[in-house]
Amino acid sequence: MRSRILRILAAVVLLGATALAVGGSLEAAGAEVSAAARAPGGPLLLVAAVLANAAGLTLSMLSWRVLVVDGGSRLPMPVAARIFFIGFISKFIPGRIWGVLAHLQLGRDAGVAPERMLSGFGLGLVIGIATGAGAGLLVAPTVLGGYAWALAPLVLLAAAAYARPGWVNRLVALAMRLARRPAVEPGSPRAVRRSILLALASWAVSGLHLWALAVLFGAPAVPSLAVSVGGFALATVAGSLAFVLPDGIGARELVLLAPLAAVMPLSAATAAVIASRLVCVLSEVATTGAALLWARLARPAPPALSRTAVPEGVR
Structure with missing residues (x-):
């Protein structure tokens, strides 16, 4: 009974926070999105933005699931989607703790060990x-111009992480020690590489929603893509x-505006950033519902109750 009450309270808090996020986004971006919807091609670009972010979220879920099932855990796709979203x-x-707790509890209900869920979350x-x-x-090319080459070592570092996935495991171990959290199981090289590729695909697809909004608000199509x-x-x-x-509100908009x-x-640009918040929230809620x-x-x-399985005296 106590566990059931806690689950109900957690669901109420989560639904309330989600409702506040949706309401706040509607209040902040309602005027911008309404004006964009009346522009030529506006409805089509808005729908494309919502679908692009939803597709990116799905790829992110797949990137996470690869890490969870890496240890041989059985996690069907619908159950994985439910836990992730x-x-x-x-x-x-x-x-951040609420997401961890949700993963641990829902994973336990699905028969996945807490250590495996924590490993998937951390990695x-x-x-x-x-x-x-x-x-x-x-x-970098747009913001730094000719000085973009200075970031080349970071590109090489990322390529090295893909070639040597053990670096990712060591980085996770270091992060867990700094956060004073239990160590997580390392991911296999194959799982880490697949997760990296799916995560990169997720960023590429999700970012298309902002591109659609930028074009809708007047940005040139080619320069604004990257x-x-x-x-x-x-x-x-x-x-x-x-x-x-909550959801990095404020910090994300400030970084995105530059x-x-x-x-x-x-x-x-300000209108596109505000509209992006609303599009993201709506697509996240819709994808979670789906x-x-x-x-x-x-x-x-x-299983159906067989007549032969019923004791004679009960019939």
Whole structure:
């Protein structure tokens, strides 16, 4: 009974935080999105933005699942989607711990050991931040101009991490020690490489939502592509590191504004950044709802009660 009450309270808090996030985003970006929807091609670009971010989130889930099943754990795709997205929207509650707790509890219910869930969460977090920072280098030519070559060592470092996945495991181990958290199981080289590739694909696809919005608000299509993809990845990483803020609000917008302002007027860049927040929240909530529905529909039906299995005296 106590566990059931705690689950209900957790669900209420999570739903309340999600509702506040959606309401706040609607209030902040309602005018910008409404004006964009009335522009030529506006509805199509807005729908494309929502779908692009949803697709990027799905790739992120796959990147995480590769790490969880690496140790031989069985985690069906619908169950994995449910665990990942419930943990994901817990970011609307300040503090990173809620996502960890959600993963541990839901993973235990699915038959996955807490150590395996913690390993997937820790490795996935480090890979997500590292690949996001790497994708963020796409903004260097626009922001730094001829000095972009100075970031070449970071590109080589990222390539080395892919070639030698053991570096990623050591980085995770160091991060866990600094955070005074238990050590996690290292990922196999094959799983780490697959997770890195899926994470990079996730950043590339998710960033397309910002590109659609930038074009919608008047940015030139070709110059704004790399800036949108790289800027969104870099800004999301900054928001993730500002874990005391719900969904990194404020930090993400501040980082995202600088590269966009290099390819479009500041007022238009501000409108695109605000609209991006709303598009992301709506796509995250919609994707989470779809994952919950998928998990429910995929749940095996209870076995039918056979007449021969009923004791004679009960008939």
